[in-house]
Amino acid sequence: MKPNTAFCFDLDGTVTRREVLPIIAAELGLAEEIGFLTQMTIKGQIPFEMSFRLRCRLLAEIDVATVAKIVEQVPVDPAIAAFLGEHREQCFLVTGNLDVWIARLAARLGCRVFSSTAVVRSDGRLGPLTSVLRKSTPIRELRGQYDRVVVIGEGQNDMPMFEEADIGVAYGGVHAPAREVIENSEYVVAKGETLCRLLLTL
Amino acid sequence: MQTVAHAVIAAAGLGSRLGLGRPKCLVEVAGKPILEYQFDLLAQVPDVRLVVGYMEHEVIDTAFQLRRDITIVRNPAFRTTTTQQSYWLGGLHIEEPCLYLDGDIIFERRTFQTFLSCAEANAPLIGITEAKTEQAVFVAAEPDPRTGFLAVTGFSRTDRSLWEWANIACLPAGLLKENGGDVFTRLSRHLPLRAQPVECFEVDTEADLELAKAYVTRLHGAGTQVAAA
Known part of the structure; x- marks a missing residue:
């Protein structure tokens, strides 16, 4: 090397x-909403950045430390x-x-x-x-x-x-x-x- | 006995002479793609690199189904390059001897394993086989009392001989070049070359395919081991 x-x-x-985001979503009971946005992104119906901003808005009400702990366990x-x-x-x-x-x-x-x-x-x-x-x-x-x-x-x-x-x-x-x-x-x-x-x- | 740790299979070509509309490594002989016979033979080689080009997604999907731990190497310029370019790409960055073989050949297991066991770290070993394909590259070979092996003294498309180039070789790092011509032309610069016979059937044309099918069927019938038997 x-x-x-x-x-x-x-x-x-x-x-x-x-994938990290669906795990966070599932833990927080938002799997369906996040999944819908992810599918639209994969199909190219909304641009990645817009999709990401929307997904973050959905998760914005959750304590950041809680999310970080979930992610650490992935x-x-x-x-x-x-x-x-x-x-x-x-x-x-x-x-x-x-x-x-x-x-x-x-x-x-x-x-x-x-x-x-x-x-x-x-x-x-x-x-x-x-x-x-x-x-x-x-x-x-x-x-x-x-x-x-x-x-x-x-x-x-x-x-x-x-x-x-x-x-x-x-x-x-x-x-x-x-x-x-x-x-x-x-x-x-x-x-x-x-x-x-x-x-x-x- | 030298253990070969790397193998490069060239499977990027169009297979246009066979004209089946799919890469030759996916062509089935006795119900199995040629690639499956080759992977079975290479089960003990840890690093297998498959060079893909024509219909690459189909080849990649089938290859990973057959063996998950291979490395795919892409040759996007497959339409305009020779097999040497695929070999060169496949062996790039590997600093140890490497087994190179074309992905359109059925090898008989015993002579294949003997070939592998004859490979040495710093000396090229060239596979030759009884001349039989339609577009053979003939090999002039004679016994070399010094090494106990046959020695290749020349390659030719026109001067017929008992042997043809089997499109398999074990070569030290750096011997093949980028954007080179035919592999055998490159090898010609290093004559005389140590050679070891292998029993094999290369599938370039429909007649070759029929020969390969008959061969596999015959060996199955006789209970002899073919590559994937």
Whole structure:
């Protein structure tokens, strides 16, 4: 593995073995509403950013710390988690999720994070969103610090990251990657162990 | 005995000479896609890389159903590149010897395993087989008393000989090149090459496919082990 390479991992459905937002929604009794918005987004009926803002509004009444605790419990792929821990200087999570929700999970994984951001109100509830991450931004930023950027992801919202990357790995460990992601990748793998073995050779 | 840890299967091509409208690795012989025979033979090889191009989504879906821990390598320029480009892409970043094979061949298990066991870390090993396909690349080979193996002294599309290139080789890292021509042309630069015969049937044309089917059926009938038997 070349030392001056950055590895950027999508979080939902790549590092985590399930999508984070539906888990939060189910825990809070909002599965149907969130699921509806997710489906509309997948079908391209509303843009990702609008969908994300609406989903955050639905979850805004919930205590942020409660959500962070739920997210911390989301199962992660053990091989990928080990890789992140062993190469933390080179690994980054790139996620559209909110910093305040994923902080505990990110701390557990031990690598740096690029995410959307929000303010927590004094009563512990979610305040306004301060930024929604476009996944191309961190790749461009890391390019200044590393010789190469390798990205790993599976969903439509990972496309901006794949378009900027030197090497793209479409990951199908949780569900089949979007066709467009495959068509913009160099490699496709379907298991966490295989992914890590590949990354070690790059 | 050298244990080969990496295998690259070239399965990006159009298969236009066969004309079945699907990639040759998915063509069924005795009820199973050729890819399944190959994965069975490579069960002990931990890192199997499948290079895809033509109808890639179909190949990827079938490949992951058959073996989940493989790595897919994409060759989007498959229409304009040779097999060497697929091999080069598949072996890129691997710094150990690697087994290269075409994804349209049925290999007989015993001679395949013997071939693997003859592979050495730093010397290329070339697979040859009894000449029989319609578009054979003939191989001139003679016994080399120094190594105890056959030595390849030349490849030719026109000079007929007993042997043809079997489209399987175990090669050290860095031997194949990007945007090179035919694999055998590249190998010609390293003559003489150590060779090991394998029994196999490559499926390039409809006549080849019939030969392969007859071969598998015959071996099943005789109780001999074919790749996936």
